[in-house]
Amino acid sequence: MGRHSCCVKQKLRKGLWSPEEDEKLFNYITTYGVGCWSSVPKLAGLQRCGKSCRLRWINYLRPDLKRGMFSQQEEDLIISLHEVLGNRWAQIAAQLPGRTDNEIKNFWNSSLKKKLLKQGIDPTTHKPLNIVTEPQYHHHQSSIMKEEEKTVLNRDSSETLVLPSSIQIPFSVSSSSQGSSSLAAGSDSNNNQFDQNNNNGYDPLALFESSLCRMSGLNQLSSGFGFNMSSIMPGLITNSTMTELSSENKSGWGISSSNSLSSYVQPGGCQISNNNSLMVDPLLYQFQFNGDVKNEEDYYQMMKTATVAAAAGLSSWEEDGGGQILNQSSIDFTATYPLTSLSEDLSPANFDAFNHM
DNA sequence: AAGGACAGCAACCGCCCAACC
C-alpha cells in the first residue's frame, strides 16, 4: 500500500498550523486561487504537504466558512440527512452552507450521536433502540404492518427489490433550503408565492425527491438530491441518463436554479425545460396515485403509476385537488397535497409549517 | 493544587477513484 509521496518527505512540518503558516497559505490562495495543491507549499513558502494545505484551507481558512455553534435547524437537518445518507459527511456538508464535512463529522461524533442515544434512538439506524424479540408493529395511517413481513417483489426486469414493510417518512428542512432551489413560479394553497426570481419559494421537487429516497429504502441519491428512479424501476425506465447541465441548473437543496434555469433533467430521462419540449417529472406523477399506501404492493403500484406516466411522455396532467403542471415553465401548486396517505409527516399541515419557516 | 478522565476538535492516515501519461 503506497503512501502519498507528500507524506513520506520527512522534513515537512506536521501538526497544528501556526498563524504565520496560515497567513502564508491564505495570502497565496486569495492571490492565486485554488489550483494544484501539490505545488502550493513550494509556491507559498510552506514546509507542508499539499494535502495538509488543502485541508487547512477547506476546514479553516476558507472565507465563506460559518463559524460557531450549530443552530437547531442545522442540527435537525444533519440528523435528517444522516438518516438518508449515513456517514457521507461530504454530501451532508454540501447541504449546509459554510459548514465542512470535518466539522459536521466531529459534531456528529461528539454531540449528536449521544443526543440521539439519550433519546433512545439508534444513531446508525435512526430507529428506536428498544430491541424486542416480538414482531414490531408500526402504525401507518390506518394500516398496521409487521416489520417481519418483508416482501420481495419480482419484476419483469428479473431484478428483485426488497422493500421495507412500513413506509415512514420523517422529514425536516432548514430555512436555507427555502427559495434556493425554487424550480418554478407559482403559489401554494396559502397563496405563498414561489418563483424564479425571489427567495420566497421552495422546491416541491426536492421535498418529494428526498421523501422518495427515504421511502425507497435504497438511499439512492444522485446529485442535487435527484431521485434515481431507474434504480427503483430499471425495467420501466430505459433512458436513465442524468444530465447535469451545470451546477447552477441542478435542482435540489441549496443549489440554486432560480435565475438561470433553462432545463432540468431528472434521472430517468424526463425533464422540465423552458423550451416546452417535454415537461414531465416522474416525481410529480406520484400525485396521480390516489390510493392509500398500506403495504409494499401499494407502494409498488404507486411507483409504477408514476413511472409509467412519466415514461409515456405526457405533457400535462392534473393532480388530485386541481393542481396541475402545464406545458410551460411553471408549476402551479394550488392544490392541497394528497400524499397524506403516505405519512403524517407529509400532511398539508406540515407543508404549511414548512412553507412558513 | 495535582492529576486523571473526558470532551471537543484539528489534523493526519489510508484508501479510493479519476485523470493523465
Added chain:
DNA sequence: CGGTTGGGCGGTTGCTGTCCT
C-alpha cells in the same frame, strides 16, 4: 493498458482545555 499522481473522503488519532475528585 498498467503505473503514477493528485484530489477527495471517511475513519482515526492525538492534542488541548475543562471538569471532577
